[in-house]
Amino acid sequence: MARYPATEGDFPMGLTQKVQHWLRTLFAADSGRRIPLLLEAPAWSEAPSPAPALARAIAPAPRPVIAFRRNAVFAAFNTAMPVTDRHGLAGRQRELVRLMDSVVIQRKHALIFGGRGSGKTSLARVFGDLADEAGCVALYGSASAGADVGGLFRPFLAELPMTQGSHATIGADADVQQLANLFVANVTQRTLLIVDEFDRVESPRTRHDVATLLKLLTDMHAPVQVVLVGIAGNVDGLIASHPSLRRHLFAQPVPPIANDELAGLLRLCGQQAGLELDERAVERIVGIALGSPYHARLVGMHAALAADTARRDRVTLADVQQGTADAIEEWSDLSPEVRRIFDRALRTAGPLRSVLAAAGALASQSQALDADRLARASADLFEDARDSLAAAEQAIALLRPALTEREPGLFEFEDSLSPQFLVLLATETAPADDIARTPQAEAPRERIQGVAAL
Ligand SMILES: Nc1ncnc2c1ncn2[C@@H]1O[C@H](COP(=O)(O)OP(=O)(O)OP(=O)(O)O)[C@@H](O)[C@H]1O
Ligand SMILES: [Mg+2]
Numbered sequence: 001m002a003r004y005p006a007t008e009g010d011f012p013m014g015l016t017q018k019v020q021h022w023l024r025t026l027f028a029a030d031s032g033r034r035i036p037l038l039l040e041a042p043a044w045s046e047a048p049s050p051a052p053a054l055a056r057a058i059a060p061a062p063r064p065v066i067a068f069r070r071n072a073v074f075a076a077f078n079t080a081m082p083v084t085d086r087h088g089l090a091g092r093q094r095e096l097v098r099l100m101d102s103v104v105i106q107r108k109h110a111l112i113f114g115g116r117g118s119g120k121t122s123l124a125r126v127f128g129d130l131a132d133e134a135g136c137v138a139l140y141g142s143a144s145a146g147a148d149v150g151g152l153f154r155p156f157l158a159e160l161p162m163t164q165g166s167h168a169t170i171g172a173d174a175d176v177q178q179l180a181n182l183f184v185a186n187v188t189q190r191t192l193l194i195v196d197e198f199d200r201v202e203s204p205r206t207r208h209d210v211a212t213l214l215k216l217l218t219d220m221h222a223p224v225q226v227v228l229v230g231i232a233g234n235v236d237g238l239i240a241s242h243p244s245l246r247r248h249l250f251a252q253p254v255p256p257i258a259n260d261e262l263a264g265l266l267r268l269c270g271q272q273a274g275l276e277l278d279e280r281a282v283e284r285i286v287g288i289a290l291g292s293p294y295h296a297r298l299v300g301m302h303a304a305l306a307a308d309t310a311r312r313d314r315v316t317l318a319d320v321q322q323g324t325a326d327a328i329e330e331w332s333d334l335s336p337e338v339r340r341i342f343d344r345a346l347r348t349a350g351p352l353r354s355v356l357a358a359a360g361a362l363a364s365q366s367q368a369l370d371a372d373r374l375a376r377a378s379a380d381l382f383e384d385a386r387d388s389l390a391a392a393e394q395a396i397a398l399l400r401p402a403l404t405e406r407e408p409g410l411f412e413f414e415d416s417l418s419p420q421f422l423v424l425l426a427t428e429t430a431p432a433d434d435i436a437r438t439p440q441a442e443a444p445r446e447r448i449q450g451v452a453a454l
Contacts (some may be wrong), residue, residue, distance in 0.1 A: 091261030114254030256291020
C-alpha cells in the first residue's frame with residue numbers, strides 16, 4: 001500500500017517539476033513531443049480542429065445530484081473506453097494532421113503504433129471519423145490472433161461499398177492477389193480499412209502477406225487503403241520487412257501527450273462529472289501521468305471519487321494524494337506479479353532507488369530502456385554521475401523480471417502501463433529501517449530521502 005505524507009504541505013511536489021523539466025530537455029530535440037500551439041491549417045480541415053475544440057471545452061454540464069455523481073465520475077474519467085468523439089481527444093492535432101495528409105491526401109497506407117494504453121485506438125477512431133468526413137468510407141475491425149490474411153479482411157466484406165449485385169467473398173484459400181483483385185474490381189468508393197490489434201497477429205507469414213497486399217493495392221491504384229494499428233516500439237516490430245513498402249506506408253507513433261493538453265483533458269473530465277479541479281491537483285496528476293492519458297484519467301478518477309466521498313465539489317491536492325494511493329492499489333490488483341517485482345527491486349535497491357525512478361520515467365516516454373540512456377537520464381535527473389553506467393546496469397538487472405529484451409541490451413517493460421507506477425513507488429520515502437545506520441549508509445539514505453523530497 002502506498003504511503004503518503006498526511007498533509008498537503010508535505011506533498012513532494014518538487015519531483016513532478018523536476019521530472020517534467022528533465023523530460024522536456026531530454027526529448028525536446030528529437031521526439032517532437034512538445035506539440036506546437038499553432039499548426040498550419042491543413043487544406044481538408046473545414047471542420048473544427050480537435051485541439052481548439054477541446055480548449056473551448058463543452059458547455060458546463062448541469063451539476064449532477066450527489067447520489068448520481070459517482071456514475072458521472074466513472075463516465076467522464078473512463079479508462080476502458082477509447083475516445084470516439086474528436087472533442088474528447090486531447091493533444092493529437094499534430095498526429096491527425098499528419099495522418100490526414102499522408103493517408104487521405106497522399107493515399108498512403110498507415111501504421112499507428114505505440115505502447116499499451118497510449119491511445120492508439122482513440123487516435124485511429126477519430127482519424128477514421130475525420131477521413132469519413134473528407135469523403136472516404138472508414139471501416140473499423142480488430143485482428144484475431146490466428147488469422148491468415150483472408151481472415152483479417154473477410155469481416156470487412158459485408159460493409160464494403162461494392163458494385164451493385166456483386167457478392168464478393170474471400171475463399172478460405174484466397175491468396176493476396178485474389179484479395180487485391182477483388183478490392184480493385186468491386187469497391188466503388190474510396191475506403192479505409194482500419195485493422196486494430198494488429199500486434200495479435202503473430203504469424204510471420206500473415207504479416208508478410210499483409211505487407212504484400214498493401215504493396216499490391218498501391219501498385220494497382222486500388223480504392224482501398226489499409227491502416228494497421230498495434231502495440232510496438234518501432235515499425236519493424238509490426239510489419240515484416242518489406243523494403244519497397246516503406247515508400248507507401250506512413251508510420252505514425254503515438255507519443256506522450258503534452259502537459260497542457262493533459263491538463264485540459266482533466267479539467268474537461270472534471271467538468272463533465274460536475275467537479276472542479278484545483279490547479280495544484282491538476283498539476284500533480286499531470287506530473288504523475290508523464291504524458292499518458294490513461295494514467296491521467298485513472299488518477300483523476302480516483303481523486304474525483306475521493307472528493308465525491310467527502311461530498312465536495314472541488315478536487316484538492318489531498319484528494320489526488322488519496323486517488324494516487326487508490327490508483328496504485330487498483331493497478332497492483334491487476335498486475336500483482338509486476339508489483340511484487342517492483343517491491344523486491346526497491347527493497348534491495350539501496351542507493352539505486354533513484355536510478356529505478358529514472359528507469360520508470362525514461363520508459364514512460366520512449367518504451368525502450370538501455371543502460372547507456374538510463375545512465376545519462378539518471379545523471380541528468382539526480383546530478384550524480386558517479387559510476388552511473390554500472391548503476392544503470394544494476395538497476396536494469398533488478399527490474400529484469402519485469403522486462404523483455406527487444407534486442408540485445410534493449411529492454412521494454414512487459415506491462416507498458418507500469419513505468420509510471422514504478423516512479424511513484426520509487427519516490428515514496430524509503431523506510432529508514434531498510435537502510436543500515438552505518439556511516440557508509442548516510443549518503444545513500446540522504447539520496448533516497450532526497451528523491452522523495454525533490
Ligand atoms: N488523446 C486522448 N485524449 C483523451 N483520452 C485519451 C486519449 N487517448 C487515449 N485516451 C484514453 O486512454 C485510455 C486508453 O486509450 P486507447 O484505448 O485508445 O489506448 P490503446 O493504445 O488503444 O490501448 P490498448 O493498447 O489497450 O489497445 C482510454 O480511456 C481513452 O479514453
Ligand atoms: Mg486499442
